Amino acid sequence: MENTALLLKEELKDLDFKQPETIKNKDLNQLIQQMADHIGSTDSELRDKLIYTSFYYLIKQDYLNERQLTHLLETCLDENHLFLSIGSTNDDSVFTRAFSSLIVALILGKDSSERFLSDALVLHAIESSLLYLNKEKDTRGFVEGKGWAHSIAHGADLLDEAIKHPLFEMDLADDCLKTIIGCILKEAAYTDREDERLIYAVEALLDKGMDESVLEKWITSLPDHLSEMQNPNGFSLSIFRKKTNSSNFLKALYFRLMFKNEGVSTRKRIVEILEMWHQN
Numbered sequence: 001m002e003n004t005a006l007l008l009k010e011e012l013k014d015l016d017f018k019q020p021e022t023i024k025n026k027d028l029n030q031l032i033q034q035m036a037d038h039i040g041s042t043d044s045e046l047r048d049k050l051i052y053t054s055f056y057y058l059i060k061q062d063y064l065n066e067r068q069l070t071h072l073l074e075t076c077l078d079e080n081h082l083f084l085s086i087g088s089t090n091d092d093s094v095f096t097r098a099f100s101s102l103i104v105a106l107i108l109g110k111d112s113s114e115r116f117l118s119d120a121l122v123l124h125a126i127e128s129s130l131l132y133l134n135k136e137k138d139t140r141g142f143v144e145g146k147g148w149a150h151s152i153a154h155g156a157d158l159l160d161e162a163i164k165h166p167l168f169e170m171d172l173a174d175d176c177l178k179t180i181i182g183c184i185l186k187e188a189a190y191t192d193r194e195d196e197r198l199i200y201a202v203e204a205l206l207d208k209g210m211d212e213s214v215l216e217k218w219i220t221s222l223p224d225h226l227s228e229m230q231n232p233n234g235f236s237l238s239i240f241r242k243k244t245n246s247s248n249f250l251k252a253l254y255f256r257l258m259f260k261n262e263g264v265s266t267r268k269r270i271v272e273i274l275e276m277w278h279q280n
Contacts, residue, residue, distance in 0.1 A: 040096025044147025
């Protein structure tokens with residue numbers, strides 16, 4: 001396996017996307033399969049700089065045909081990729097899950113404008129975006145010696161693309177908002193802008209036509225969720241971190257809405273919640 005990874009690394013280093021013919025002459029079926037097999041490598045150069053970047057250009061610049069893209073999407077959604085050892089924490093499987101989610105996001109984004117995937121597969125991918133974020137428990141951002149896992153941020157990017165897809169139905173909006181709150185309230189102290197990435201999905205819902213009253217009601221529910229989790233015997237470290245995540249998320253959402261000149265009522269409600277927390 002190590003020799004295969006080294007050979008793949010050298011092959012990807014030799015790819016020159018400024019010379020399309022050199023890419024087209026390769027056995028892309030074999031190459032993308034090898035890339036998918038090593039998508040969770042703990043070698044950050046191979047995983048992040050070479051495999052993900054190569055997938056990005058192969059997908060965005062139309063090197064892969066519809067059959068290849070469909071197969072790649074099905075692969076990345078399976079139990080050995082997006083859902084590999086889902087629920088585990090502090091092991092290396094998170095890299096496979098997190099980077100598979102990015103490839104699913106790339107393909108969904110492409111299909112949004114070109115529509116080559118079957119409706120059934122797209123709907124499966126949309127459902128999987130929610131399921132993945134709900135089940136992911138390894139919330140590490142940067143892992144020393146192995147690079148970025150960033151599972152929540154990558155999963156948020158996938159949810160954002162899922163919402164933007166033409167086949168996304170707004171009756172899933174409530175599930176999306178519940179999923180986002182679930183991410184904010186995971187056992188984690190986010191330090192790598194996960195809150196801002198989750199806001200992209202909220203923006204996508206608003207752009208799809210979600211009423212501001214729904215957003216305001218959802219924001220108002222956040223303190224209630226925290227209260228339900230709070231230990232009656234005292235203020236735990238877990239609650240402190242969840243409240244910190246919630247506060248950072250609300251602040252980032254406030255300014256994002258302000259920059260877009262939207263959500264006046266929601267912004268007012270955010271200020272009230274933050275002031276309440278400050279007083280307490």
